[in-house]
Amino acid sequence: VTTSSAPARRAEVHTEALDGEAVLYDVRADRLHLLNHTTTLLWEIFDGQVTLAELADEIAEELGTDRDVVLADLVAVTVHLADQGLLDGLDREPGGTEP
Amino acid sequence: VSAVWRLRALRFVAEIEVADPALDGYLRRLFRDLRTDDAGAIDVEWQVEAAEADGSAGWAFVTRGHDRYEFTDSGHVALEMLQTLNARCVATWPGVVCHAGCVSLDDRAVMLPAHPNAGKTTLTTGLVRAGFRYVTDEGVAFEDGTTRIRPYPKPLALDAGSWSLFPEFEPAADLPGDDYKRTQWHIPASDIRADAVSGACDARWIVFPTYEAGAATELVPMRRAAALVELAKNTFDFPRHGVSALEQLATVVRACDCYRLTVGNLADAVASIEDLVARG
Numbered sequence: 001v002t003t004s005s006a007p008a009r010r011a012e013v014h015t016e017a018l019d020g021e022a023v024l025y026d027v028r029a030d031r032l033h034l035l036n037h038t039t040t041l042l043w044e045i046f047d048g049q050v051t052l053a054e055l056a057d058e059i060a061e062e063l064g065t066d067r068d069v070v071l072a073d074l075v076a077v078t079v080h081l082a083d084q085g086l087l088d089g090l091d092r093e094p095g096g097t098e099p
Numbered sequence: 100v101s102a103v104w105r106l107r108a109l110r111f112v113a114e115i116e117v118a119d120p121a122l123d124g125y126l127r128r129l130f131r132d133l134r135t136d137d138a139g140a141i142d143v144e145w146q147v148e149a150a151e152a153d154g155s156a157g158w159a160f161v162t163r164g165h166d167r168y169e170f171t172d173s174g175h176v177a178l179e180m181l182q183t184l185n186a187r188c189v190a191t192w193p194g195v196v197c198h199a200g201c202v203s204l205d206d207r208a209v210m211l212p213a214h215p216n217a218g219k220t221t222l223t224t225g226l227v228r229a230g231f232r233y234v235t236d237e238g239v240a241f242e243d244g245t246t247r248i249r250p251y252p253k254p255l256a257l258d259a260g261s262w263s264l265f266p267e268f269e270p271a272a273d274l275p276g277d278d279y280k281r282t283q284w285h286i287p288a289s290d291i292r293a294d295a296v297s298g299a300c301d302a303r304w305i306v307f308p309t310y311e312a313g314a315a316t317e318l319v320p321m322r323r324a325a326a327l328v329e330l331a332k333n334t335f336d337f338p339r340h341g342v343s344a345l346e347q348l349a350t351v352v353r354a355c356d357c358y359r360l361t362v363g364n365l366a367d368a369v370a371s372i373e374d375l376v377a378r379g
Binding site for chain 1: 322323324325327328331332337338341342345346349352353
């Protein structure tokens with residue numbers, strides 16, 4: 001995961017949103033995942049079109065917080081989701097096509 | 100009295116023939132809340148025959164054309180029938196079935212999903228004794244895409260650790276010996292109260308009980324997303340239904356208030372759920 005990664009939700013992962021949190025079902029792995037409010041927001045944004053750096057810029061400006069701190073948090077969340085096998089789009093430029 | 104009788108569990112229908120009149124009478128009474136006079140197609144024929152098991156006179160539970168299980172005592176015949184019934188009715192239900200106890204009041208259901216030995220049958224029995232109606236102590240079956248629950252009122256199966264809580268429900272049968280109540284107590288809900296068996300009802304509360312000896316009984320609200328994960332873990336054969344199961348369970352969870360219940364003693368746990376339901 002790098003700051004130029006543009007994470008995308010994997011197509012085989014089904015999402016159920018409840019009260020701002022999300023339950024994911026990874027069909028391929030037959031595994032369930034519970035996301036908290038913050039991670040759910042990011043999960044919904046991760047469409048493969050926006051890099052983590054771009055996202056950090058937007059969030060830092062919107063919230064008036066330190067951009068580097070935001071970026072570090074974004075990378076950490078992305079690494080966690082990637083470790084669970086839930087993401088695509090981590091090794092190509094934004095807007096890349098599906099293989 | 101016909102030599103054969105039928106029971107229906109969800110969509111599963113079995114036709115049963117028991118050679119011994121005393122055992123036949125016991126089993127007919129045990130399964131009376133599932134008995135049906137429906138003359139339609141059946142899924143299976145079960146026979147209970149006299150047999151020799153382990154060198155002693157006993158019984159054989161036979162699924163015609165398939166399996167034959169031999170036992171020396173009547174209790175294990177009933178237990179085998181119950182376990183086979185649980186498996187078959189879940190496997191033949193087209194929708195999602197959760198591993199849970201369940202009671203209802205005024206058409207609104209309290210689900211009690213839990214792993215084995217969490218105390219769900221004990222709590223279910225206590226709630227029925229307190230006036231709730233019995234839906235199941237094993238499998239909560241949903242009609243597809245809705246919160247509607249189809250009852251599966253199998254005999255309550257109480258383990259020995261709970262017998263002292265319900266001395267008035269100790270089974271009695273006109274059978275030699277006490278084999279029929281030595282392993283588990285099997286109790287038709289209509290033995291507790293004539294009108295105890297629930298009709299179809301809608302899920303309104305989901306309460307995850309855990310028995311902890313000596314703990315304070317406590318009912319704690321639970322986030323719906325966390326409840327959905329727990330409910331999925333307590334769903335029979337979840338991977339078979341996959342995404343559609345998660346969608347079904349999410350529909351149910353969205354319509355319910357969800358809680359964790361630590362059960363220190365039965366009376367307090369029953370009172371907690373009575374209070375919950377009274378608050379609407």
